[in-house]
Amino acid sequence: MRKIRAIAYNTFTEGIRSKTLYALLIYIMLILFSVTALVPLTLGEHSRILRDFGLSGIEFLSVMLAIVIGTTLVYKEVEKRTIYVIASKPVERFEFLLGKYLGMELLLGLVIFLMAVIFTLGVLFLDGKFTFILLLPVTMIFVKVSVINIIALFFSSLSSPVLGAVFTFCFYLAGTLSRDILRLVQRLSEGPLKIILKIFYYLLPNMGNMDLKNQAVYDTAVLWPQVWWALSYSGAYILAMLMITSLIFEKKDFK
Amino acid sequence: MTAVIQIKGLYKTYQKHFWMPRQTVLKGLNLEVEAGQIFGFLGPNGAGKTTTIKTLMGIIRPSAGRALLFGKDPWDIEPKQRIGFLPESPYFYDYLTGLEFLVFCGRLFNISSVVLKSRIQELLALVNLSYAADLQMRKYSKGMLQRIGLAQALINDPQLVVLDEPLTGLDPLGRKEFKDIILNLKARGKTVFFSSHILPDAEMVCDAVAIINKGKLLQVGNLADLLNARIKAIELNCRNIPEETAGKMKSRSLSSNTINGQWQFNLKAEADISGAIDLVKAAGGDIISVIPQKESLEEYFSREVAGDA
Ligand SMILES: Nc1ncnc2c1ncn2[C@@H]1O[C@H](COP(=O)(O)OP(=O)(O)OP(=O)(O)O)[C@@H](O)[C@H]1O
Ligand SMILES: [Mg+2]
Numbered sequence: 001m002r003k004i005r006a007i008a009y010n011t012f013t014e015g016i017r018s019k020t021l022y023a024l025l026i027y028i029m030l031i032l033f034s035v036t037a038l039v040p041l042t043l044g045e046h047s048r049i050l051r052d053f054g055l056s057g058i059e060f061l062s063v064m065l066a067i068v069i070g071t072t073l074v075y076k077e078v079e080k081r082t083i084y085v086i087a088s089k090p091v092e093r094f095e096f097l098l099g100k101y102l103g104m105e106l107l108l109g110l111v112i113f114l115m116a117v118i119f120t121l122g123v124l125f126l127d128g129k130f131t132f133i134l135l136l137p138v139t140m141i142f143v144k145v146s147v148i149n150i151i152a153l154f155f156s157s158l159s160s161p162v163l164g165a166v167f168t169f170c171f172y173l174a175g176t177l178s179r180d181i182l183r184l185v186q187r188l189s190e191g192p193l194k195i196i197l198k199i200f201y202y203l204l205p206n207m208g209n210m211d212l213k214n215q216a217v218y219d220t221a222v223l224w225p226q227v228w229w230a231l232s233y234s235g236a237y238i239l240a241m242l243m244i245t246s247l248i249f250e251k252k253d254f255k
Numbered sequence: 256m257t258a259v260i261q262i263k264g265l266y267k268t269y270q271k272h273f274w275m276p277r278q279t280v281l282k283g284l285n286l287e288v289e290a291g292q293i294f295g296f297l298g299p300n301g302a303g304k305t306t307t308i309k310t311l312m313g314i315i316r317p318s319a320g321r322a323l324l325f326g327k328d329p330w331d332i333e334p335k336q337r338i339g340f341l342p343e344s345p346y347f348y349d350y351l352t353g354l355e356f357l358v359f360c361g362r363l364f365n366i367s368s369v370v371l372k373s374r375i376q377e378l379l380a381l382v383n384l385s386y387a388a389d390l391q392m393r394k395y396s397k398g399m400l401q402r403i404g405l406a407q408a409l410i411n412d413p414q415l416v417v418l419d420e421p422l423t424g425l426d427p428l429g430r431k432e433f434k435d436i437i438l439n440l441k442a443r444g445k446t447v448f449f450s451s452h453i454l455p456d457a458e459m460v461c462d463a464v465a466i467i468n469k470g471k472l473l474q475v476g477n478l479a480d481l482l483n484a485r486i487k488a489i490e491l492n493c494r495n496i497p498e499e500t501a502g503k504m505k506s507r508s509l510s511s512n513t514i515n516g517q518w519q520f521n522l523k524a525e526a527d528i529s530g531a532i533d534l535v536k537a538a539g540g541d542i543i544s545v546i547p548q549k550e551s552l553e554e555y556f557s558r559e560v561a562g563d564a
Contacts, residue, residue, distance in 0.1 A: 002362055082347055084342040087313055090363065091363050255315070
């Protein structure tokens with residue numbers, strides 16, 4: 001456990017000390033400022049717009065972070081040969097992967113937390129009050145990003161970061177549209193295309209259910225069964241992907 | 256005593272792209288390293304030294320054959336508890352300070368914080384890097400990386416230390432320090448296995464060497480045995496001999512020269528020594544020294560590798 005923790009902490013440190021992170025954070029700030037600058041123009045609707053923009057912004061930026069940093073995590077260690085040190089020490093490859101994953105989770109958690117704080121302050125400023133249920137969609141964004149993170153790790157241990165990023169982004173988009181894909185599958189007549197699409201549907205992370213943004217924007221009641229379902233689904237998905245990735249990784253030559 | 260390192264019929268092939276032919280880098284390498292030795296692993300560029308070492312460290316898998324550490328597969332983590340490794344032209348996490356990096360390495364061995372703290376101080380002092388402990392490694396010079404690399408290789412007080420070209424990138428003082436560290440490891444009963452291109456240095460510290468070329472073993476053995484097998488000449492230095500004796504000596508020698516009344520004769524074989532000494536003494540001369548002229552490791556290496564071309 002201490003080994004995994006050391007690797008996770010090291011990964012987190014790398015993220016915290018990297019320029020990529022700060023470039024992205026500055027980007028977030030710029031977007032938030034331009035949004036708040038827009039707000040006075042749309043009277044009455046401003047709180048709703050902030051919630052919509054804010055949550056979408058948090059999701060988009062943390063997904064970007066997961067893809068940009070996540071797909072380079074393992075690749076960089078192999079490419080720069082820093083992995084030689086870990087590989088020659090008594091560390092299972094599974095422990096290495098898990099450590100990398102958890103370190104990235106820590107980083108994503110911190111960034112989402114910081115953005116949530118800014119978001120909360122914004123809502124508080126506009127509405128004069130803040131209901132904690134607004135943080136539920138933020139938590140679900142973290143869950144979603146955790147899934148993206150494992151997909152990024154999977155693809156980056158298979159291919160190069162660029163290809164990995166492209167695949168991960170496609171998975172993210174398709175995962176968000178997973179309900180539509182299901183609808184499409186149901187409408188198709190029997191045939192190879194239907195089977196392929198169906199398999200694809202089951203491989204995709206089903207992220208439609210992880211989205212609680214509408215409830216937050218329109219103040220509708222939270223569907224708790226949906227939340228529990230999304231949580232256990234994501235947990236299972238992450239575990240399965242972690243196992244597949246470490247199986248691939250187990251056999252790999254580090255150049 | 257069992258061998259610390261055993262390499263049996265090791266093959267490694269690489270394929271850059273699937274449409275390109277496979278390149279065989281290691282071609283049935285066999286090697287054994289006994290405990291307590293300083294073992295030099297020599298070979299020209301591209302001979303396959305680093306590839307062999309990477310296989311030993313569980314970084315890459317053999318295509319065929321086996322590489323064993325303490326009789327165990329380096330793909331297991333158990334033998335790795337007892338080894339230390341310094342990679343070739345090391346590069347470490349450049350966002351960490353030297354100290355943070357050593358702490359990280361120690362944690363990978365589950366070393367307790369108290370032990371780790373004092374060991375890190377010792378190691379930093381050993382490699383002369385205490386002054387740069389809190390500097391980020393991106394600001395380290397090549398030699399400093401080499402030094403921190405040696406420190407991390409020793410963090411677990413390993414039984415076997417594997418060093419891939421530990422002396423490159425070091426200044427002359429650094430090379431001396433590293434050689435002393437290697438000798439000191441041996442004095443403490445450790446085994447050191449290292450590759451090197453700096454043959455005079457290797458000759459100074461090694462008990463045994465292996466020479467590989469093009470993925471195959473050319474020679475292996477005790478350094479003394481390998482080099483003594485070819486004594487080039489025996490150098491006899493003497494003084495105060497008359498012209499006539501000098502002439503007789505010349506005829507018995509391969510070559511000779513004289514400086515300020517001191518003569519140097521290069522005798523062909525050991526059998527010639529006593530006769531030559533008698534001759535000098537009979538003429539009232541003084542013997543200064545008798546030195547066998549062994550082949551240097553460098554010459555031996557060049558000859559072996561050239562012969563394999
Ligand atoms: N990842 C790789 N892919 C393809 N070929 C490789 C790879 N690594 C090494 N080689 C090839 O294997 C051969 C041996 O390389 P290796 O690094 O083991 O040599 P070396 O003896 O350590 O040389 P040097 O003294 O220059 O360090 C070289 O011809 C090299 O091109
Ligand atoms: Mg090499």
